[in-house]
Amino acid sequence: MLLQHERIWITGAQGQVGSAFARMLDTTELDVLLTDIDEVDITDMDAVRNYAEMYRPDCVINCAGICGPAFCEENSDLAYKVNAVGARNLSVAARSVHAELVQISTDDIFDGRASEPYNEFSTPMPVTVYGKSKLAGEEFVKTIAPKFLIIRSSWVYGDGENFVTQLLRRAETESCIRVPGDQLGAPTSADEVAKVIYRLLEKDAYGLYHAVCGGVCSRYEFARRILTLAGKNTEILKADNAGENGHPSYAVLDNLMLRLDDIELPVSWEEALRAYMNKMRR
Numbered sequence: 001m002l003l004q005h006e007r008i009w010i011t012g013a014q015g016q017v018g019s020a021f022a023r024m025l026d027t028t029e030l031d032v033l034l035t036d037i038d039e040v041d042i043t044d045m046d047a048v049r050n051y052a053e054m055y056r057p058d059c060v061i062n063c064a065g066i067c068g069p070a071f072c073e074e075n076s077d078l079a080y081k082v083n084a085v086g087a088r089n090l091s092v093a094a095r096s097v098h099a100e101l102v103q104i105s106t107d108d109i110f111d112g113r114a115s116e117p118y119n120e121f122s123t124p125m126p127v128t129v130y131g132k133s134k135l136a137g138e139e140f141v142k143t144i145a146p147k148f149l150i151i152r153s154s155w156v157y158g159d160g161e162n163f164v165t166q167l168l169r170r171a172e173t174e175s176c177i178r179v180p181g182d183q184l185g186a187p188t189s190a191d192e193v194a195k196v197i198y199r200l201l202e203k204d205a206y207g208l209y210h211a212v213c214g215g216v217c218s219r220y221e222f223a224r225r226i227l228t229l230a231g232k233n234t235e236i237l238k239a240d241n242a243g244e245n246g247h248p249s250y251a252v253l254d255n256l257m258l259r260l261d262d263i264e265l266p267v268s269w270e271e272a273l274r275a276y277m278n279k280m281r282r
């Protein structure tokens, strides 16, 4: 039970993480406000402030964002506007109504050159516009929101466009697909991210947390597992092109703070993927 909250506002509620978290909430216990860009554009300070003052949520979960690294490189101003200024606007609004703010962030705030998992005490050093704009968003949240949670995840897939759905679509028409074998990460389902958000709110935790599924794999291994689970025999070839799709080559996060605070960890990436694909089949 999220006893300490009565009214939760989820922005980006139609996205992968936003919709997964919304599904977890018991609306007989809580008022749940769901908005996406058509209802409240988070880059519009007045719209954000007016909405917050009208509905007075005591918790704001910011799941809105511009996530594609390549798109962000080409649309740098927009990336900063949504990922940084949007987070600032929500921080200001959260402050004005004394609400807690939960911000979802990413492994892309690191440079991807490490050889061991990044924990919450590792120094961010983003190299892409996406990573830089998300880090700027984190900074606004930390300095403006009265009480905050920042939850960083990686390689997220859920209801929407993502690596899994794109690969399955390609497998319909291509007999051989090349996927980077030198890009490492921990694929994490939006459901697992949503469960961590829930657990952290339940514990009244705050601060910075990494939240990724257990284990590590390459994009190539991830792709192979997806096609195996889907029963497809499309050939997958290992390509050496880390960084080509704009993601860091080493995107592995360590859930150190979850462990230190004895908070239940996300399941392994294989188990989360199996659950996701089973759900897809239904």
Ligand SMILES: NC(=O)c1ccc[n+]([C@@H]2O[C@H](COP(=O)([O-])OP(=O)(O)OC[C@H]3O[C@@H](n4cnc5c(N)ncnc54)[C@H](OP(=O)(O)O)[C@@H]3O)[C@@H](O)[C@H]2O)c1
Pocket: 011, 012, 013, 014, 015, 016, 017, 018, 036, 037, 038, 040, 041, 042, 043, 062, 063, 064, 065, 066, 067, 082, 086, 104, 105, 106, 107, 134, 152, 153, 154, 155, 156, 157, 160
């Ligand atoms: N996807 C990943 O691999 C990943 C990994 C780590 C962290 N994250 C972070 O997790 C958060 C959620 O990611 P996700 O995968 O759920 O993304 P998503 O599926 O793309 O959802 C983001 C939602 O935000 C909406 N949005 C975009 N601009 C907005 C604006 N100005 N005002 C209000 N809403 C706006 C989008 O609407 P449109 O669809 O109409 O644009 C979309 O519904 C993001 O902050 C992202 O940086 C994602």
